[in-house]
Amino acid sequence: MAKLKIGDFRNMTDAELQQSASKLKEELYAMSCDQQMGRLEKPDRMRLSKKNMQELILFSRSENLKKDKMVTQKSLVGTVTSDKMNKTIVVRVDTMRPHYKYPKLVRKSVKFKVHDPNNSAKTGYRVRISETRPLSKDKRWRLFEILEK
Numbered sequence: 001m002a003k004l005k006i007g008d009f010r011n012m013t014d015a016e017l018q019q020s021a022s023k024l025k026e027e028l029y030a031m032s033c034d035q036q037m038g039r040l041e042k043p044d045r046m047r048l049s050k051k052n053m054q055e056l057i058l059f060s061r062s063e064n065l066k067k068d069k070m071v072t073q074k075s076l077v078g079t080v081t082s083d084k085m086n087k088t089i090v091v092r093v094d095t096m097r098p099h100y101k102y103p104k105l106v107r108k109s110v111k112f113k114v115h116d117p118n119n120s121a122k123t124g125y126r127v128r129i130s131e132t133r134p135l136s137k138d139k140r141w142r143l144f145e146i147l148e149k
Contacts, residue, residue, distance in 0.1 A: 017056065024053045074131040075144060080121050081111065088139065089116045091129055113138045125149055 012020065027049050034040040078093035094109045113136075114129050121127055126148040129141045 021053070021056055024049055024056065028053065075128055076112075076141075077126065077128050077147065078112070080123050080125045080127060083116075083119070083121060083123050087115060087117055087119060089114050089121050089127075089143065091127060091141070112141045114141045114143050115139050116143045121146055122149075 028046070031040060031046040031049065035043070035046065040046065076091075076093045078091040080089050081092045082090040091112050091114050092109050093112065094107060096105045096107055098104070099106050112129065114127075115132070115135050121143060125146055127146050128144045130144040131140065132142040134140050135142075
């Protein structure tokens with residue numbers, strides 16, 4: 001298999017992209033099994049398949065950023081507790097976990113500073129946030145959507 005380039009992916013439809021991704025995954029799995037058993041004859045071919053898979057993932061992320069955003073990044077649902085900062089909101093995410101020793105649920109809440117570019121979320125709104133690159137000292141989350149007002 002030859003090294004694929006971004007231009008090759010642009011000419012493919014979504015179905016062809018999914019098909020080539022599944023084919024590459026199967027090839028990589030078979031090659032890794034062969035490598036573990038000591039039967040891999042061409043390690044360069046495995047390296048090439050890994051590079052093709054990385055190119056395919058990069059292309060699909062750049063082309064379908066809005067579609068894949070929830071798949072590729074962590075997302076949480078929480079309540080806006082403060083909207084006093086410009087383009088920043090504070091979101092409280094509550095989780096319930098069993099106590100490690102006693103049979104009781106313990107509520108834990110964590111506050112995140114979230115980037116809100118349009119200042120659209122207000123205090124009390126229920127929102128979905130997604131992980132992103134660091135935007136400032138404290139902001140690592142971005143407002144994805146407003147669920148309830």
